[in-house]
Amino acid sequence: MKDPIGSFETIKENFIRYIKTAFRTKFEGIEKERYDLLNYDRVLYRKPWIEPLPDYVSSGKKINDLTLEDLGNALSDAEVKLFKGLVNTGLVGDFPLHLHQAEMLKQTLLGNNCIITSGTGSGKTESFLLPLFAQLSKELSNWQAPNPKSTSINNWWCDNGGLSAREIVNTSNFTLSNAVRQRNHETRKAGVRALILYPMNALVEDQMSRLRKALDSDDTRNWLSENTDGNAIYFGRYNGSSPVAGEMKKVKDDGAFAINTRKVNQLKEQLQQIETDSNRVAEYIQKTGKIGSEAKDLKSFFQRLDGAEMRSRFDMQVAPPDIMITKLFNVEHNVNA
Structure with a gap:
């Protein structure tokens, strides 16, 4: 968030504006007194608590830059290609991984049990999903092609044309x-x-x-x-x-x-x-x-x-x-x- 204070003020004023509109009176003094009361900490809102966080150490490598060594030499060339292709479709964006993300990926593929305790916004979800996607990539190439889907598989719940x-x-x-x-x-x-x-x-x-x-x-x-x-x-x-x-x-x-x-x-x-x-x-x-x-x-x-x-x-x-x-x-x- 680029402007947390500005966002807080905008949300607060929108709520106060709604209350003024929905419960308007013809008395200017009451309107001002109510606005002052609502605009006081602990009545309608609490003052924002902002904790600045430093940037996490970067690995300097995007997903496509990862080498076999970065992946613990646990995947073949074909599996690495599948892994990168899968991850790039939606799990991570086109930016370098944090160092702890890259390290957890490597250590997990080496067979180590890992725990991650980094703070909010540090990419913990990606940290445990990346090793999972790498493991799935090792299986993907061995999965046999599925059969054609049956005609009712995607509409059996419908009132018209559905099944009993x-x-x-x-x-x-x-x-x-x-x-x-x-x-x-x-x-x-x-x-x-x-x-x-x-x-x-x-x-x-x-x-x-x-x-x-x-x-x-x-x-x-x-x-x-x-x-x-x-x-x-x-x-x-x-x-x-x-x-x-x-x-x-x-x-x-x-x-x-x-x-x-x-x-x-x-x-x-x-x-x-x-x-x-x-x-x-x-x-x-x-x-x-x-x-x-x-x-x-x-x-x-x-x-x-x-x-x-x-x-x-x-x-x-x-x-x-x-x-x-x-x-x-x-x-x-x-x-x-």
């Missing part, structure tokens, strides 16, 4: 039927490559935006299509916000299991809402002519159902994502269950 509950649920085990599973076209084995744990949902949401930019942006989709035979790196959020809690089966009066139609309809409704929000954002971007990083930032706040982000808990239960983001509570609950 009996078509959605496999009644032999009450999981998603193969026709609607998000990853039913893949030939590689699904499995969690990384588990990212956070203590709060707010941090999970921030991480999802970062991963959408890095693994599900238009640039990343195009790059993966051209360089990995159409494979995707799947990621998913497993917490209270993940559609939907519960099971797809219910117990009837006679003790037999049946399809939980209410739960299936709830899942369809939530997916419809997610799709509606995504379409509205796309329309807004097109209408306003936003391009580049601004458009990418807007898209990153919303899930797209046709991409690499896992749609639901039920999808993750039958095909775990490569990267799972969750809270420790959810892990403990699932293990105990």
Whole structure:
């Protein structure tokens, strides 16, 4: 932020202006007294606390400048090419890495367990995602090309042209039927490559935006299509916000299991809402002519159902994502269950 004091003053004055407009009186004295009261610390606001931070030591190298030695000689030339290509589509910008980011990348690839404790804004997220992306790059070249997607895989939840509950649920085990599973076209084995744990949902949401930019942006989709035979790196959020809690089966009066139609309809409704929000954002971007990083930032706040982000808990239960983001509570609950 170039002008934190100016930003604070602007926000403060906007709030005061709203109060004056919404609750205006005809008495000039009251108006002035109220303005003076609202413009006093501890009434409407607190004075800003600003902590200047020095620049972190730079490695002097951008992603494309990294050598085999910088990567601990842990990757082949082909794997390095895949790593750099993947990272450049959305994880980091075109600027040198901080020294601690480059060092953590190298040390992790050398097999060391690493902890990073640098301050806010130091790029801690990139520090642990870069080694993960490097490891994924070692696997990418070995993944077999997926099969063509089924015709219903991206629209089964729709009211018009969608599928019925009996078509959605496999009644032999009450999981998603193969026709609607998000990853039913893949030939590689699904499995969690990384588990990212956070203590709060707010941090999970921030991480999802970062991963959408890095693994599900238009640039990343195009790059993966051209360089990995159409494979995707799947990621998913497993917490209270993940559609939907519960099971797809219910117990009837006679003790037999049946399809939980209410739960299936709830899942369809939530997916419809997610799709509606995504379409509205796309329309807004097109209408306003936003391009580049601004458009990418807007898209990153919303899930797209046709991409690499896992749609639901039920999808993750039958095909775990490569990267799972969750809270420790959810892990403990699932293990105990």
